[in-house]
Amino acid sequence: MKSLRRFFARLSTFATRRAQDERLREEIGEHIALQTAENLRAGMSPVEARRQAMLKFGGVEAMKEDYRTARGLLFVENWLQDVRFALRSLRRTPGLTAFVVITLALGIGMTSGTFSMVDALIFRPYPVPHPSGVITLASTTRESSFDEFSYREYLDIHDKTKSYDGVIANGDMEAVGFSAEPGATPRIKGGMMVSANYFQVLGVAPRLGRGFREDEDQVPGRDAVVVLGPDFWKQEFASDPSAVGRIIRLNGTQFTVIGVAPETFPGMEIFGHPDLYMPLAMARAFSTNPQKNFFEDRDDRELNVRARLKRGTPLQQAQNELSTLATNFQGEYPKFNRGRGAAVYTQFETRIREDESWKFGVTFVVLALAVLLVACTNVAGLLLSRARARSHEIAVRVTLGAGRVRLIRLLLTESLILASMGGLGGIVIGYGVVEWFHTFQFMTDLPWAVPFRMDTRVLLASVALSVFSALLFGLAPALQSTRADLVNALKAADVDVPGRKHLWGRNMLVVAQVSMSLMLLTASFLMAHSFQRSLLERTGFAKDHLLMVSFDPRLLQYNPAQTQQFYKLLAERVRVAPGVQSEALTQNVPFGGDFDDMAFVPDEFQMPRDRENFNSTMDSVDEGYFKTMRIPILRGRDFLASDAAEAPRVAIVNERFAKHYWPAGDAVGKHIHLDNRAGTLVEIVGVAQTIKYEGTIEKPMDFVYMPLAQHPIARMVLMVQSSGDPLQLVQPVKDIVRSLDPNLPMLQTRSYGDFYVNQAVKGPRMGINLVATLGAVGLLLAVAGLYGLVAFNVSRRIREIGIRIALGAQSSDVLRLVIGRGLLLVGIGTVIGLAMGFTLEQLMNSVLFNSGGVDIVAYIIVVPSMFLVTTLAAYVPARRACRIAPTQALRYE
Amino acid sequence: MASKQKTDVLQGTLALMVLKTLDVLGTLHGYGIARRIEQISGDILSVNQGTLYPVLLKLEQEGAIASEWGASENNRRARFYKLTRQGRKQLQVETQDWQQTAAIIGRFFEANAEDLS
Secondary structure, eight states: OHHHHHHHHHHHHHHTHHHHHHHHHHHHHHHHHHHHHHHHHTTOOHHHHHHHHHHHHOOHHHHHHHHHHHHSOHHHHHHHHHHHHHHHHHHHOHHHHHHHHHHHHHHHHHHHHHHHHHIIIIISOOSSSSGGGEEEEEEEOSSOSSBOEEHHHHHHHHHHOOSEEEEEEEOOOEEEEEESSTTSOOEEEEEEEEOTTHHHHHTOOOSEEOOOOGGGGTSTTTOOEEEEOHHHHHHHHTTOGGGTTOEEEETTEEEEEEEEOOTTOOOSSSSBOOSEEEEGGGGGGGOSOTTSOTTTOTTOEEEEEEEEEOTTOOHHHHHHHHHHHHHHHHHHOHHHHTTOEEEEEOHHHHHHHHOTTHHHHHHHHHHHHHHHHHHHHHHHHHHHHHHHHTHHHHHHHHHTTOOHHHHHHHHHHHHHHHHHHHHHHHHHHHHHHHHHHHTOOOOSSSOBOOOOOOOHHHHHHHHHHHHHHHHHHHHHHHHHHHTOOHHHHHTOSOOOOTTOTTHHHHHHHHHHHHHHHHHHHHHHHHHHHHHHHHHHSOOSSOOTTEEEEEEOGGGGTOOHHHHHHHHHHHHHHHHTSTTEEEEEEESSOTTSOOOEEEEEEETTOOOOTTOSOEEEEEEEEOTTHHHHTTOOEEEEOOOOTTOOTTSOOEEEEEHHHHHHHOSSSOOTTOEEEESSTTSOEEEEEEEEOOOOOSOSSOOOOOEEEEETTTSOOSSEEEEEEESSOGGGGHHHHHHHHHHHOTTOOOEEEEEHHHHHIIIIIIHHHHHHHHHHHHHHHHHHHHHHHHHHHHHHHHHHTHHHHHHHHHTTOOHHHHHHHHHHHHHHHHHHHHHHHHHHHHHHHHHHIIIIIOOOSOOHHHHHHHHHHHHHHHHHHHHHHHHHHHTOOHHHHHHOO | OHHHHHHHHHHHHHHHHHHHHHHHHOSEEHHHHHHHHHHHHSSTTTSOGGGHHHHHHHHHHHTSEEEEEEEOTTSOEEEEEEEOHHHHHHHHHHHHHHHHHHHHHHHHHHOOHHHHO
């Protein structure tokens, strides 16, 4: 206690140390005055009296020193001195300082900017109290470790588990037609169905009104209540508190607003921030799969299930409990749950499974860290050469009695100041990078946002990086320069004995730089190249002259028959409209990334013993689809108008599907059962070419097309092929839709070409730009580093070179002398960089591109250009060395 | 090391002397304290009166004494020190400790080889 109190006293006196000095001075003066008076009374002469008083008081300076030690925080005072000194000496070399700061800022900024990505995708905790207690429950199969649960399964988990303080469920965010007034045309908003206990279990208290009551989520369709998301409330209701209690229309059903979620809770998802929350019991108003009964079908798996772990319950216990339950499901419902397990995941485990973009983030961070490393080696090199130039000064300090620790601290203080300035710049650059990320737009009507931002964690990481890099680039020069040989250093002349060991460190730095930036360049080139290649690869469908418009007649409460009637009329009228070449209806467009899965059993196929059925991705299309999208039918026939609802069920599969299940024979004429062995029989009437369905970089996948008439879907996309600019067709299509139903909104109206470019090109291109920037910055830094090294060597050996030239050396000899070492280093660096590049390529292939092989072209282009640039960096200062006039060089110093 | 220990002991005893002095004489300035200690202890402070001031500062930081400006006998500004309540407590405790230690050390010095056998 006492020492703590003393510490605070010291802290406060530290702030007022000038006044304290004054006080001591005054006290000493008074003390001596009193003693002098005393001595005078004792009969001394005034001079003698004062002298005796001073003697008795003792050494004033030594005492003052003691006093100061006792008084304040000596180390802080010393450190402040160091800081002042360091700032002064940095100001003396503004160019060098600026270079170092910019270099570091680039490295730190790139790293923190890219880290913001990984942070948002993996590390940022859920926006709820005690986020670490929230775990995710997932259904697992052989193919997927992260599947969803059905409503029935959720209820069982909810009722039969004991490890949790509550189990909650939510559907995916879906497009919901919202209108505030009865007559208004609905607009699309993002709605999410949640269990009644959702907010309460998460610990989110509504900002206004209330959350759901248990009884509001029990009877299907009875309680039409809705909780608004904070952003939605702000936009649609101008943050009006009276919104609570109002009636709004969602998909045509009247809902009562009962509450508003708080600003602190934008939702549990990384990207999507729901506008509206509805109870699960209202699922019929938002039904996604009309073929399934949400409340009854155990295989209608649409729910994400989360739970709050009871305090003190180990995760393993929850896992065991859930596994037991899953085993019971297998026994009770073999039809739906054969081979199906369940797993509990922490937030981290959930995040790395639910969205794979973090892999790109991690790749970027690793590359950015490599840039930072190059920057650090560069700075270390510069500081080393500076330290050499200062060796005289340091030697003087050592001779005058400065301790080595104190000197190292002084030099480290300099690095720390450089690093903090670099860190500040880095944070600015990081903000820039994040801003740039935000220029990416999601092509959707739903409230999706780029979640990357510079929050406290990212800022802390930047600061930690700065300090770490300060140590990294500051320690080596500090250690080396304080070990200087005093006698030599004091002899003033900067003579260098060739082959000195300490150059080893600098050479290492250059090698590290060259190899690191080679690796960066290779990586960026590889990414760009393999992406370019996959863009050139045929995607297999048309993109130009296509207009896309989405419809969802459920928004106006159409029943299935009305819906299909609407689509039938729409297609008929659009087909004959002027300027229209052809039209198609499809459940999803390629690269729209929302294809449904279907389960099936190929007829007369020997199923593996442990499998109930297979899965494939599918699309529901009308008879104009293959023509409009220009997807060739390789064998068999296209869909026809005669493939109507009551006609025999037919399907078209892609080539991969056909080869997959009928490797020997022709798939046309074969049959599959839907769902399971006893399911509806569907004849395969055609085989279509395999195209890219979900992304530029994708492995060929199985795909099944069903005719819309036989597999009716409510939400469809109309594709219209025009002869000219597709957007000119917007108005004619609008007129046709209005003639059918003036209230029906047209969603996602845009040129498919634009949509495709955004989906397929923009995102990856941002990544490539990022990596290319990293590579360019890395190369720039390496070039600067090499230039610095050679220039430094030249200046150090200027006298030697002068003598050589005076003795008759040719400029080519000098060039060889100076540049030889640099080239050797570049060579070694290139070899190491190549090895790292190969390793990285293997890694990127396995993680990102799913392809093997070595991209020779990348190396053929990158390595020579790298070599050229670095050689040039060495050549320029070497050239200067050749021009040294001997007379001048010998006069140097 | 040895010399440092010696100053530690000196500082410790000096602090105790300061506390006792202020306890007996009430409010006093630095010179007065120095004089008083000198009178009683003889030569411990006769050479280095200045060493008193770091001790005063330390005591003040620990809260054992408080100080304020006042006028000295020759009417100049001087810093006056006085014991705080906490200082009084500290003095009691330390006096006891010191007496105990002194008694033990004393017994050791008095003891002969025969007594220990």
